[in-house]
Amino acid sequence: MNDGATLTLTLADEAETICFGEDLALALKRGDCLALSGDLGAGKSTLARAFLRALADDDTLEVPSPTFTLVQSYELRIPVSHFDLYRLGDASELDELGFDEALSDGICLVEWPEMADDLLPETRVMLRLEHQGDSRRATITGPEPQVNRIRRVLAIREFLDKHGYARARRRLLTGDASVMRAYETIGTATGEKLVLMDWPKPPEGPPVLDGKPYPKVAHLATDVYPFVAIAGYLRKIGLAAPDVLYADCDQGILLLENLGDEGVLDAEGQPIPERYRESVACLAFLHGHRMPQDLRIDKTHVHHIPDFDPTAMKMEARLLLDWHLPWKRGTPATDTEREDYLAIWDGLIRELASAEKNLLLRDFHSPNIIWRPQEPGVRRVGIIDFQDAMIGPTAYDLASIVQDARSDVPKPLADRLMLDYMTLRRSQGSFDEPTFLKAWAIMAAQRNCKLAGLWVRLLQRDGKPGYLKHMPRTLRYLSAALQHEVLAPLRDWCRRAGIELIES
Incomplete structure (x- = not known):
């Protein structure tokens, strides 16, 4: 496997491990393989359970250990197959478990990945959890695009922490026809729901006219500044647009008033x-x-x-x-x-x-x-x-x-x-x-x-x-x-x- 990019973070306690597992549900996409390894009792099962429940948006979702069945499948927003390879007799048995098909349809979450290391995709994301005193250290290694997605959800988490929403509950609200923006609902400690706009600045596309990419020719916004400006104008004249509560315009992160559903x-x-x-x-x-x-x-x-x-x-x-x-x-x-x-x-x-x-x-x-x-x-x-x-x-x-x-x-x-x-x-x-x-x-x-x-x-x-x-x-x-x-x-x-x- 190409070592690619590496990211290390400290998880202070079980609550932070759960929070990180939930954030991963916003970072992983169809076709991703997350390989979980690490010390006994370091939180692998806790993280996997939090990930699955967040993707299901169901805190009561039963998440049985797949130790004896080897694989447990979930039909969620993105289908997930949870593999535990501890009892895998031979690495070649991975094919019989339908791993390739599961990966093409959704996300594969793999515990004990070392039992089939050579057969897992090179694009897998390795997540190792280790004891570090009373806390845990999480080391993430994988291809740059996947690791960058994880960095992005962690940057949003840091933004929320900075503005008083530590460990707020995050759930995907929607993407849109644009490939640039995504939205989350943010559940606060008081039960209020806010909306977070996630809009990283995109790379400039190929030229389509006079050396300019399509967004520049068609005047499509490529950062959050136009949204902030127009929202302020609409509110000023008495119309109902979301109040921008907090903004990091350079990173493209806005925390917005929720106008309703x-x-x-x-x-x-x-x-x-x-x-x-x-x-x-x-x-x-x-x-x-x-x-x-x-x-x-x-x-x-x-x-x-x-x-x-x-x-x-x-x-x-x-x-x-x-x-x-x-x-x-x-x-x-x-x-x-x-x-x-x-x-x-x-x-x-x-x-x-x-x-x-x-x-x-x-x-x-x-x-x-x-x-x-x-x-x-x-x-x-x-x-x-x-x-x-x-x-x-x-x-x-x-x-x-x-x-x-x-x-x-x-x-x-x-x-x-x-x-x-x-x-x-x-x-x-x-x-x-x-x-x-x-x-x-x-x-x-x-x-x-x-x-x-x-x-x-x-x-x-x-x-x-x-x-x-x-x-x-x-x-x-x-x-x-x-x-x-x-x-x-x-x-x-x-x-x-x-x-x-x-x-x-």
């Missing part, structure tokens, strides 16, 4: 009309405030909100051309198809020159809206995803909620939402409704062209097939947007290219 969909995943209508009222309220483009965060940092410029709009719309079209028909776009498609978008973007522009949140739809029934007015709507906010056509966010990418919005409700928004905007003063509706159709089409390609990219590049279930809805929404007369050229192009337009 109630959403705007019912148990069957269908929109709850009252909650969608209040969400639209929230948008109208936001768009009625003219905001500065530069937001000061602290003495040394000012966030300049980027413009949703033509380059970014076209880059996103190209996802349909680059990903959806080859996936759908098995052949890439021809040079003529590509030139025609991009020329159409040049024309559509010019049509937006007179559109109303203000802050657009970018992903204002059901996964990013929290319902807060105890609050008054627009504060009943909690907004949790806005780090990629830009200055652009306000119609974009209304298209995001009326054509919710994650839920079917029935036409009567969609019509009601449009009417609500128009009524509220007219009540605020001068409002150019025809120009807004034209911008709405263009922005709806642009967003759905992006999503139609994004779902395929998440499947093919990132190994996330679950998003493909949204494709039929996306194509229905695209078809609806294309009914506006300004989009006739794009509608004709889609038909010629073989893009399936699903009528509502």
Whole structure:
């Protein structure tokens, strides 16, 4: 085995051993092998039990020793196979236990790894626990990527300890379609739950346009500063965004107020009309405030909100051309198809020159809206995803909620939402409704062209097939947007290219 990276830490007592086992459940991923060895009574079983219970989010999970069965399997958020190789007759018996299959499906936790050392994967993480007076010393050795993940969860633990949340209970909340961010719930000693954003600065990707990587062209945030800035602005004007309680912006760690866990969909995943209508009222309220483009965060940092410029709009719309079209028909776009498609978008973007522009949140739809029934007015709507906010056509966010990418919005409700928004905007003063509706159709089409390609990219590049279930809805929404007369050229192009337009 390549020694790779090494990490050593001291565990003062059993409680710290349990805490470390729980933190490991946030660091290990499918395909990881954790090999546990060390002194008798040093805490191997305690750590393994804590790891499994944390991954299950179940403090009562039965974790029997696999000493006699050799392997115990758990169907958890990530499947885990717990091996105890003490009674392994011969290393070759590891194959008979289904080790390779278990590793391909999930995580393998291996006690007494020395019984099969040569047959364990070279990418395994070795964790040795040894007595050190009244405490234990944990020595972790493994490949740099795996050890770095462990370093990261320990850095977050140190952050929590520093701010008064020592040994707080941490559980994975969710990741998102981005490969950059993850979220945890933080259980405090008082029973309160907070949210932790884990956003390490990513490496710069390959250039895609003019020597710039995709995030820079599309104006995607790559650190936490935009989130902090926009959250402060939204709260300042009276909207409900998470309060940033503590921040380490350099490391990309934020401890946030928990706005709640109630959403705007019912148990069957269908929109709850009252909650969608209040969400639209929230948008109208936001768009009625003219905001500065530069937001000061602290003495040394000012966030300049980027413009949703033509380059970014076209880059996103190209996802349909680059990903959806080859996936759908098995052949890439021809040079003529590509030139025609991009020329159409040049024309559509010019049509937006007179559109109303203000802050657009970018992903204002059901996964990013929290319902807060105890609050008054627009504060009943909690907004949790806005780090990629830009200055652009306000119609974009209304298209995001009326054509919710994650839920079917029935036409009567969609019509009601449009009417609500128009009524509220007219009540605020001068409002150019025809120009807004034209911008709405263009922005709806642009967003759905992006999503139609994004779902395929998440499947093919990132190994996330679950998003493909949204494709039929996306194509229905695209078809609806294309009914506006300004989009006739794009509608004709889609038909010629073989893009399936699903009528509502």
